[in-house]
Amino acid sequence: MKWIREIWQSIVRRDPLSTDKGKSELVFLNVWLHIHPAKVKRENLRFKYSFYLGFITFFLFLILLTTGIALMCYYRPYPPAAYQDMKDLQFAVFMGSFLRNMHRWAAHAMVVCVFLHMCRVFYTGSYKKPRQFNWVVGVMLLLLTLGLSFTGYLLPWDQLAYWAITVGTNIGSYAPLVGGKLRELLLGGHTVGEAALLRFYVLHVAVLPSLVILFTIVHFWRVRKDGGLSRPIWKLKPQKTEALVTIGAPAAVAPLQVTAASKDKTYGLMEVVTGKPIFETVTPEEEEDTVFSYPYAFVREAVALMATVTTIMAISLFFKAPLEEMANPAVTPNPAKAPWYFLGLQELVSHSALLGGVVVPALMVIALIAIPYIDRNPSRRPRDRKWAIWLFTFFVVANILLIIVGTFFRGPGWAWVPPWVHVVARPE
Amino acid sequence: MNRRNFLSWGTAGMAALCSAVGVSFGAVVRFLVPSVFYGPPQSFKIGNPGDFPYGPPTFLADEKIFVFRDRERGFAVASAVCTHLGCTVAYFQDDREFHCPCHGSVFSPTGAVLHGPAPQSLNWFEVTLTRDGQLRVDKDKVVPPTYRLMV
Numbered sequence: 001m002k003w004i005r006e007i008w009q010s011i012v013r014r015d016p017l018s019t020d021k022g023k024s025e026l027v028f029l030n031v032w033l034h035i036h037p038a039k040v041k042r043e044n045l046r047f048k049y050s051f052y053l054g055f056i057t058f059f060l061f062l063i064l065l066t067t068g069i070a071l072m073c074y075y076r077p078y079p080p081a082a083y084q085d086m087k088d089l090q091f092a093v094f095m096g097s098f099l100r101n102m103h104r105w106a107a108h109a110m111v112v113c114v115f116l117h118m119c120r121v122f123y124t125g126s127y128k129k130p131r132q133f134n135w136v137v138g139v140m141l142l143l144l145t146l147g148l149s150f151t152g153y154l155l156p157w158d159q160l161a162y163w164a165i166t167v168g169t170n171i172g173s174y175a176p177l178v179g180g181k182l183r184e185l186l187l188g189g190h191t192v193g194e195a196a197l198l199r200f201y202v203l204h205v206a207v208l209p210s211l212v213i214l215f216t217i218v219h220f221w222r223v224r225k226d227g228g229l230s231r232p233i234w235k236l237k238p239q240k241t242e243a244l245v246t247i248g249a250p251a252a253v254a255p256l257q258v259t260a261a262s263k264d265k266t267y268g269l270m271e272v273v274t275g276k277p278i279f280e281t282v283t284p285e286e287e288e289d290t291v292f293s294y295p296y297a298f299v300r301e302a303v304a305l306m307a308t309v310t311t312i313m314a315i316s317l318f319f320k321a322p323l324e325e326m327a328n329p330a331v332t333p334n335p336a337k338a339p340w341y342f343l344g345l346q347e348l349v350s351h352s353a354l355l356g357g358v359v360v361p362a363l364m365v366i367a368l369i370a371i372p373y374i375d376r377n378p379s380r381r382p383r384d385r386k387w388a389i390w391l392f393t394f395f396v397v398a399n400i401l402l403i404i405v406g407t408f409f410r411g412p413g414w415a416w417v418p419p420w421v422h423v424v425a426r427p428e
Numbered sequence: 429m430n431r432r433n434f435l436s437w438g439t440a441g442m443a444a445l446c447s448a449v450g451v452s453f454g455a456v457v458r459f460l461v462p463s464v465f466y467g468p469p470q471s472f473k474i475g476n477p478g479d480f481p482y483g484p485p486t487f488l489a490d491e492k493i494f495v496f497r498d499r500e501r502g503f504a505v506a507s508a509v510c511t512h513l514g515c516t517v518a519y520f521q522d523d524r525e526f527h528c529p530c531h532g533s534v535f536s537p538t539g540a541v542l543h544g545p546a547p548q549s550l551n552w553f554e555v556t557l558t559r560d561g562q563l564r565v566d567k568d569k570v571v572p573p574t575y576r577l578m579v
Contacts, residue, residue: 167514413527
């Protein structure tokens with residue numbers, strides 16, 4: 001049996017898990033787990049702090065990757081084959097309908113979870129120093145998620161897809177000077193057609209997922225390097241607030257300096273940097289607040305993974321992803337709506353194209369990116385940042401209200417209708 | 429290598445690198461702009477004048493146009509694409525108006541905006557007679573709504 005143990009040892013390299021050293025080594029000697037620290041703050045594991053929204057979003061992305069790859073085996077990205085393949089997936093392919101449902105509902109769920117995750121990070125003030133840049137990376141991931149969902153929307157090549165993308169890309173073409181050209185570049189033509197379907201497919205299965213993976217790696221890496229998850233607000237101690245928000249480069253310590261070497265020679269920075277390294281320094285009492293990532297964090301993450309997969313599977317068993325009749329450029333369904341997360345914009349566009357198509361989305365993206373640099377208030381306590389919270393909440397609520405209006409209260413000709421019409425008078 | 433040499437070579441090198449990146453970026457953008465569009469052609473024949481009745485306009489779904497034929501004034505061709513977000517408008521003979529299903533824009537018989545968010549009136553396209561006696565529509569040539577082809 002010794003040789004089995006030796007082979008096992010050669011794979012895992014670590015000490016037995018019964019020891020503290022083994023628990024630490026499990027994390028930092030393992031290529032998958034080493035993005036975790038060996039120990040994490042106990043309070044950060046509480047569900048009520050983060051709701052595990054970041055993890056859930058990531059797990060949804062994993063579901064989308066796996067189901068997406070499966071769907072690719074049966075999908076040809078040109079009309080009308082694309083639509084026939086959808087019908088095949090729906091009725092002929094073993095488990096095809098279930099996989100497509102999972103892909104569709106996980107995609108919607110990911111848009112929702114990215115948004116909720118952003119709200120959580122805002123309300124806990126976790127975008128503040130030193131985490132400003134990771135907030136920006138997060139905003140990029142939000143935009144990429146919307147891009148992925150939007151490009152995926154066209155692929156079924158049904159009426160819903162065709163007109164949502166026609167309306168959606170026309171919203172973008174209101175951008176001054178470049179709007180129309182960008183639309184043509186995206187569509188590969190003047191209208192949504194064969195070229196557009198192929199381009200959306202390339203973006204959906206290759207370009208955007210690669211970018212999401214890249215940004216996710218940076219996002220996770222920065223979570224660790226910026227000192228792990230931010231400390232829950234209820235654990236902030238008064239005297240510690242200042243020190244905590246200046247993790248990384250405490251004001252009292254001299255900034256990093258490069259020592260002058262001999263006059264005629266230049267060294268690489270890494271060799272001669274002096275000063276205090278940019279790490280969070282942990283005091284003994286803080287050390288007592290931490291637990292080993294294995295098993296405490298991993299078990300919780302595994303539970304979150306299983307809960308996410310189970311939920312999406314359950315939804316996919318009972319709710320079918322919509323598939324309307326094949327795309328018909330000549331007949332516009334009445335009303336024609338963009339994907340739901342753009343319905344707020346479409347509602348604005350129905351009043352003013354420039355406002356809804358250009359001004360509001362551009363300002364929203366710029367404002368989101370700039371939040372950590374505009375908000376210089378170092379405190380993370382809600383009572384110290386009433387203005388920031390009110391302002392952010394106003395935009396969140398306005399966005400949600402506009403989406404609700406666009407989804408449920410707009411009928412044929414974009415006229416006001418009561419929401420129950422959608423239930424009673426479905427076209428099919 | 430002295431400082432002057434280092435800086436001048438360095439500047440030249442950086443300039444070369446930046447231009448290489450710039451040219452490559454331009455090439456990528458140009459690559460993405462199709463040289464040939466395989467969509468429906470902008471200029472096409474729609475048939476003989478006799479194919480089109482007097483009275484309500486004929487809607488050609490693939491071309492997304494309305495062909496009007498008037499006994500006194502001749503032929504005119506209007507775009508069926510709403511100027512707001514590209515939906516296909518419908519023509520209602522009773523009130524002689526174009527209605528867009530997407531955001532409720534309403535256009536007059538001349539294509540002018542009556543209600544709704546559409547920023548400009550519907551386009552009218554040039555229609556001409558070819559040598560073989562067919563009507564030809566050119567979507568690249570926008571004409572005023574008063575334009576008519578007498579056959």
